[in-house]
Amino acid sequence: MKGFLLALESGSNPAASMSPPVSPAPAAASPNGAPAPIRLRPLHFLDPLRWLRAGAVDLAATPLIGAFYGLAFWMMALLLGWVFRTRPEYVMSLASGCLLLGPFLAMGLYETSRRREAGLAPGLAHSLTCWDRHLGSMGMLVLVLIVLELLWGRASLVVFAVFFNTGMPSTTGVLQAVINPQNWSFLAVYTLVGGVFAALVFSTSVVSIPMILDRDTDALTAAISSIRVVTENPAVMLWWGFLITVLVIASLMVWGAGLLVVGPWLGHASWHAYRAAIEPAAPAD
Template identity: 45%
Template sequence: MSQPNDAPLAKDDEGLPFPDVRDVPATSPLRWLARGFSDLRACPIPSLFYGFCFAGMGLLITFVFEHAYEYTSALTSGFLLLGPFLAMGLYEISRRHERAEGCALGPTLTVWRRNAGNIGLFAVVLGIVFLIWARASLVVFALFYTNEMPNLSGFLEQVLKMENLEFLAVYFGVGLLFAGIVFAVSVVSIPLMLDRNQDAITAMLASVAALARNPAAMLVWALVIVCVTVLGFLTFHVGLVVLMPLIGHATWHAYRDLVGPLPSQG
């Protein structure tokens, strides 16, 4: 069971112990989703605001790069790699709802100021991963398409007809590698930095520890995120309006379950 943290936020990261990472059952992601849905219902307007932002960015990327899908796929995938950072406002909505502080959108828009330095460092790390993945994505396309890059319809046709299994295997294999790295360092990173003013390095190490201690639950959680994201894409990003806020709120509750309270708060 997660334990609410009702104590004031730490003013700095000096003296903070390494987070107490806990073991959770493999079925925990289902509970996180249920709690996330409860937050979404309790705070629909600010939550859906972020959902529209996710959907709008996805639609814009697809529209602008319709005839150069090698860029669309890289940017869309990179968009997902940066998801933990973009969902920061959703974590804050859940935190405020937990503390009965209301569902105002305004305070969530600048929540990064609470721990700007460490959150900025984490954003740089994700940004570097995104740039490397974008370059790797283009290289994969160049290896398999020496004459002309496919447009959106051509790419989808090949995926649906499975005419190029080598390309699909390599492309999604490389993407899975980068997604796994991001997932490992971001399971609880930003919620931890927001909630305790934790430093970025410790927060990322705690995320890796959570993954190492709970491989079954983390595998289920990763599959849930992938399935929900694919479902959102299959609706031409419209489904992301609801699905991304759901995942964002659920991530906050994952943090609550995976990381124990500070000793003074237990």
């Protein structure tokens, strides 16, 4: 299977795609043998636009890989939309499954950008198997994200229960409640609760997954470093989160088909966000 995937991505240089996977960059060690501290770089307001531009370059250079991951993101969006319309009670359960799969898909895009940065030919097989060297750290981080998502879902149900004490509204009722200006108090509380959990998820994951891929760090170190990036550059990261939100919402306008491009584009751009925010690891002596 892996050989077939390598052949699929070989293009004009078949031998290049047979190159071995890139090993994670070794973290520098302090004189006492402990890992060197993670050093952050200051970010500037125009940096997110540079990340998007670099992500577009990566996507244009690897269109087949981008098409594969874009199709995966689109299928998840279509499935979530169908479940929401037919069996809304299962939406949160399915969203948890997508949250489990999403980071592994994103890691494949990070691997593609990383190989291009290292001057090696990226391949679909490399992107699909890069996570197996970091399964422990990735599993722990995904577990944290799932817990946050479940708490988010529970908090949302509580908000609905408080404002709709006659029972949970139907799918149509939910949509009407969200867009009804008379329910401004519900909208305010729901937005506030959702914003808090969205900020937690974003802060925990914005650079943690590419850091695990690049440095093979543990999940706790990666998550803390990601939160530090957000807290030390709040305006830039808020701007970055806004751009991501706008692009994702725009991609969902026509049956989610925009995710075919926006999904892999943001994945590549997120790798460059990590590179801009974290000092590269110095080679070990």
